[in-house]
Amino acid sequence: xxxxxxxxxxxxxxxxxxxxxxxxxxxxxxxxxxxxxxxxxxxxxxxxxxxxxxxxxxxxxxxxxxxxxxxxxxxxxxxxxxxxxxxxxxxxxxxxxxxxxxxxxxxxxxxxxxxxxxxxxxxxxxxxxxxxxxxxxxxxxxxxxxxxxxxxxxxxxxxxxxxxxxxxxxxxxxxxxxxxxxxxxxxxxx
Amino acid sequence: xxxxxxxxxxxxxxxxxxxxxxxxxxxxxxxxxxxxxxxxxxxxxxxxxxxxxxxxxxxxxxxxxxxxxxxxxxxxxxxxxxxxxxxxxxxxxxxxxxxxxxxxxxxxxxxxxxxxxxxxxxxxxxxxxxxxxxxxxxxxxxxxxxxxxxxxxxxxxxxxxxxxxxxxxxxxxxxxxxxxxxxxxxxxxxxxxxxxxxxxxxxxxxxxxxxxxxxxxxxxxxxxxxxxxxxxxxxxxxxxxxxxxxxxxxxxxxxxxxxxxxxxxxxxxxxxxxxxxxxxxxxxxxxxxxxxxxxxxxxxxxxxxxxxxxxxxxxxxxx
Numbered sequence: 001x002x003x004x005x006x007x008x009x010x011x012x013x014x015x016x017x018x019x020x021x022x023x024x025x026x027x028x029x030x031x032x033x034x035x036x037x038x039x040x041x042x043x044x045x046x047x048x049x050x051x052x053x054x055x056x057x058x059x060x061x062x063x064x065x066x067x068x069x070x071x072x073x074x075x076x077x078x079x080x081x082x083x084x085x086x087x088x089x090x091x092x093x094x095x096x097x098x099x100x101x102x103x104x105x106x107x108x109x110x111x112x113x114x115x116x117x118x119x120x121x122x123x124x125x126x127x128x129x130x131x132x133x134x135x136x137x138x139x140x141x142x143x144x145x146x147x148x149x150x151x152x153x154x155x156x157x158x159x160x161x162x163x164x165x166x167x168x169x170x171x172x173x174x175x176x177x178x179x180x181x182x183x184x185x186x187x188x189x190x
Numbered sequence: 191x192x193x194x195x196x197x198x199x200x201x202x203x204x205x206x207x208x209x210x211x212x213x214x215x216x217x218x219x220x221x222x223x224x225x226x227x228x229x230x231x232x233x234x235x236x237x238x239x240x241x242x243x244x245x246x247x248x249x250x251x252x253x254x255x256x257x258x259x260x261x262x263x264x265x266x267x268x269x270x271x272x273x274x275x276x277x278x279x280x281x282x283x284x285x286x287x288x289x290x291x292x293x294x295x296x297x298x299x300x301x302x303x304x305x306x307x308x309x310x311x312x313x314x315x316x317x318x319x320x321x322x323x324x325x326x327x328x329x330x331x332x333x334x335x336x337x338x339x340x341x342x343x344x345x346x347x348x349x350x351x352x353x354x355x356x357x358x359x360x361x362x363x364x365x366x367x368x369x370x371x372x373x374x375x376x377x378x379x380x381x382x383x384x385x386x387x388x389x390x391x392x393x394x395x396x397x398x399x400x401x402x403x404x405x406x407x408x409x410x411x412x413x414x415x416x417x418x419x420x421x422x423x424x425x426x427x428x429x430x431x432x433x434x435x436x437x438x439x440x441x442x443x444x445x446x447x448x449x450x451x452x453x454x455x456x457x458x459x460x461x462x463x464x465x466x467x468x469x470x471x472x473x474x475x476x477x478x479x480x481x482x483x484x485x486x487x488x489x490x491x492x493x494x495x496x497x498x499x500x501x502x503x504x505x506x507x508x509x
Contacts, residue, residue, distance in 0.1 A: 026264070026317060033310070053299040057343075061306025062336060065313060069332050072317040072325065125295055126356055 008041035021088065023081040025071045029064055036060040047123040200291055203280060211424040216242050218466050225470040249420070254413035257319065264318035269411065269418035272311035276425040279304040283432050284359050286442045286450040297358040298350065301433065302343050305388055309335045311422065312390075312397055316407035327406025330477055331397030334387055337484045342384035344492045348377040348499040349437055362441035371438040376495040378438040380488055385430035387480070389423060391465060393472040396480060431461035 015035040022028035036059045043052035133141055216231065216239050223230025234240035256265055282297035284290040294300055309332060316328020350356060352373065353364040364370075371378045387394040398406030408419045435441060435457040442450035444457075475483070 024261075026261075026314075030264070030314075049294070049296045050299070053296045053303050056303040057299065057306050061303060061309065062339070065306075065309050065332055065336060068310075068313055068317070069329065072313070072328070126299075127354075 005042060005045040008038045008045060012038035012042065020093075023084045023088075025076055025080065026068060029068050029071065032067075033060050033064050036064065045121075047121040050124065050126045050129050196291075199289060203285070203291060204277070207277065207280060207425060207428065208421075210428055211421045212242050212246060214424040214427070214462065215245050217462070218469075221463065221466045222470050225467065246417075249414055249417040252413040254415060257321075257410050259320045260410060261318040261320065264314050265410075266415070268311050268315035268318060269408075269415045269422070271314070272308055272422035273418050273425065275304045275308040275311070276422055276429055279429050280432070282358050283436055284362055284441060285454050289451065290359065293357070293359055296356045298346060298356045298361070298437075302339070302346075305342070306339055308388070308422075308426075309339075311419070312407045315411070315419070316397075319407070319410035321410055323403045323405075324407050324409045327397045327399075327403045327409070331390060331407055334390065334394070334396065334477075334480060337481060338384040338387035341380055341484060341488045341492050342388060344489075344496060345377045345380040345384060346437065347496055348374045351496075351499050351503050358436060362436060362443065365440040365443060369438065369440040369443075374438065374495075374499070376491060377499075378434070380492050380495070381437070382430075382434060383488065385434065386465070386468065387484075389426035389430055391423070391427060392469040393474045394480060396474065396477050399474060427462060427465045428458070431458045431465065434461055 012035055015031045015038060018031040019028045019035060022031060036055060040052040040055040040060070043049075043055060219241070220230045220232075220238070230238065231241040232238040234244055256262055279301050281291045282294050282300050284293075312331035312335070313328050316324040316326075316331065319325075349361060349370050352370070353361045355361065361370075390397050396406075397403075398408065400406075403409070408416055411419060432454075435454060439457050442454045444450070444453035448456075
């Protein structure tokens, strides 16, 4: 299990680095899918199959599809790649990556020299997840529900458009009728 | 189960599936011809069955062309995703007692995860082709499949509630006396509709609607890459049929006079026929009609089904 964990973490790190360095946004998103799937593998190797599958269904299967959906409609071309290249100068990324490397070194030391029993795997089945979600964490769950409803209501409000009942020819007719009425009004008051 | 037995099961499932996918080329044409009052392919070999051979040979030897304006690597990956994700879904289906590749604890969710990854083949194929029609097809495909995935997942939750498990073996065992198509009729109907939409088969084939979009997302594909989309579609039909049988029609259960595997195959073939009959008889809806039908009709119905099932399950538990 530990070997599987190490391999999938390595894949996760590599693919995430690729997400940041790709110039074409769709290629970056594809690497993001791989990253999510390797995170799912990490969950699986740590004994959480339910979380692993949900990671694939929700993140890899739904959210990133929507990301790609939007990006592919933007029709990003060579100019975006050029812009990305300009943004990705060593001056920008050297500092954060040095700091992250320090953290990585610390974690490797902890993993190799820490207590040997720190990677104990207990399998959590869906039933346990459900019981803790609807038992211990019920209030948090309800609050998340409120948040989601807010999102849905917002989307419904933005997406609403007034329905046109007229055919376009009839619409013209209605306009001229209104114009006539206005003229009539003008004549009789002015 | 020994390792050797396991490998044999994997190879056997793969062999049967790929042959079914190829054989469906002939079955579909002959059945369509039957329902449209004509003969269909009947020249090559007995009953014209060698049309399968001719078709696959043609696909293999056609020029495999990648358009110069396409995004090469994404273009190549897209058809592999559809075949791969559908084949992986078959891993969790129990064909008969003991004949299952992976008896996963979260089997049903694994199926949903794989079917949600299948969307990528359409989206990426359409985007990488760098063609307006392909892009339109990809957009339609993405929104159709994301929408219908929701109803597919929700329609199965009734079955999960009654069984109390995501394991496919447990779900089949729970149908020993009563099949779930009787206790969950709404769930079955919605799952089947969503399944047709997920495999983007006629009447819901709007991502590739040939009368409007030429061939939609795979307009630029040729040779065996097109063949992968083709095989992926037939595998998808087989998958949805097998899943319908496992979840709602008792899996390998049946009256005693046939072996379990035969019952499973028989029921699956019946549903394959139903898929082809749908193609022969129903007109294609408009794109907005399809999406509206999903969110305004199927979603409320499936939620009501879920709540009623939950209420009855609670009531039965308390009495």
